[in-house]
């Protein structure tokens with residue numbers, strides 16, 4: 001059986017009052033693929049993630065998810081169909097504790113309608129929440145207010161909050177930025193192995209090429225809003241253009 | 249939704265508080281003091297409504313819209329349907345205000361901050377204008393409200409006081425159940441980060457709309473109870489912008505710390521107003537303003553933070 005195509009874009013373009021931030025983006029992603037998105041600062045990586053997840057509306061072009069057109073959907077609609085994300089600058093609830101953050105994410109993912117009127121601190125959910133916090137190695141911080149946490153921990157929480165929504169495809173914008181070098185691999189091991197197990201398709205933006213080499217099946221290199229290379233990591237990291245415009 | 253709620257400390261303390269207030273008001277205190285307790289309890293409902301909105305950083309400068317609408321709904325039900333039953337009165341007041349909140353909510357849920365605050369004010373001024381012109385509702389003189397009945401019997405002042413206590417307890421239970429729920433927790437979440445809430449798959453506007461209707465219902469209930477307690481409705485004391493201002497004032501004074509705070513604050517406010525008016529009829533507004541300044545400077549968490557400082561567990565006393 002041929003592996004299903006889960007995400008496809010055609011001639012995706014985005015401009016901000018004349019400045020082109022994305023142009024001619026044509027990609028095809030298969031179910032279960034792990035893809036690394038690389039590119040220098042301002043190359044258009046975040047704009048790309050924002051378009052797929054409904055934060056920005058493309059100026060032109062289309063996005064297809066599982067065969068249906070999702071161009072210009074709203075963020076929460078993206079979440080509902082299984083397109084989830086984390087953020088370059090963590091978007092968490094700063095005045096709440098780590099656990100409250102994750103509990104909110106979990107209850108919104110698992111409950112609906114009048115179930116949302118039940119107390120948030122339901123025992124099963126709470127246990128499951130602790131398990132995930134343990135898995136992400138932030139269990140000892142669970143009662144701390146998020147604004148007191150380090151960047152790296154917020155990042156982990158941000159990712160965990162996206163993952164509990166059981167996405168079909170997950171876009172992570174620089175999951176390891178702000179995380180110490182020693183912690184980086186640990187985090188990615190946790191995240192990627194969990195997502196592989198569930199068969200989730202992952203696209204993540206990354207500046208660290210060691211991480212890219214180690215975890216991805218395929219690399220997409222961005223330069224000035226365009227994809228200049230789309231190939232397996234070994235090949236991509238040797239590509240002349242990539243060396244010149246991304247790594248150089 | 250209400251599972252185990254009577255075991256929660258907030259509710260137990262709340263019920264105890266209402267019992268004490270009602271007993272003091274009906275058996276011990278002189279009438280003027282007792283009135284302050286009764287009005288404070290009633291208006292505390294509207295303050296509770298404001299507090300629930302406030303926890304999402306939404307301040308309504310026009311909540312007298314719902315307060316007055318609830319009160320006038322009681323007046324109209326009396327005039328046209330002959331309704332004097334106290335249960336029907338409160339239900340009508342809450343339903344009318346809730347319905348209005350539901351309709352206007354479609355507009356308000358799109359606004360934040362000062363726009364939200366001022367838009368509510370604008371709507372309340374429209375209602376004031378309409379009521380002041382409406383001859384069939386007594387225009388600026390308003391209408392008198394006949395004594396409330398229950399199952400056909402006249403309720404009397406004490407009876408009404410008990411009923412108000414009963415409504416307040418129900419509201420505390422409801423508000424607490426809401427705030428401890430997943431939906432209620434979105435309150436703070438939305439204040440912290442709307443984008444994240446959307447990406448968790450919930451509509452921020454919808455969450456705000458629900459909250460707004462709850463808040464309108466509470467304010468409408470307060471108006472309905474006050475109409476019954478005062479035996480009178482009129483635009484100046486029910487819908488004027490200064491009434492909205494007072495509600496905001498009490499919310500700040502009370503603090504957002506606990507659902508009981510609005511009632512403590514509202515009763516406290518009735519007393520300051522009475523005393524200020526008695527001792528300085530020319531300058532009572534100044535005294536009230538001074539109180540607010542003192543609270544903002546010295547007790548930014550409101551009166552409630554005082555109880556927490558003194559004793560975190562025993563919160564019954566006023």
Ligand SMILES: Nc1ncnc2c1ncn2[C@@H]1O[C@H](COP(=O)(O)OP(=O)(O)OP(=O)(O)O)[C@@H](O)[C@H]1O
Pocket residue numbers: 016019020021039040041042043044045046047048088
């Ligand atoms: N909302 C916006 N309005 C105007 N220009 C924007 C906006 N968002 C992004 N841009 C521009 O689009 C280009 C691509 O930005 P983008 O944030 O996608 O870069 P990036 O590849 O994610 O870079 P970094 O590695 O620094 O995160 C930049 O030139 C940026 O200034």
Ligand SMILES: [Mg+2]
Pocket residue numbers: 045046047088173
């Ligand atoms: Mg970026």
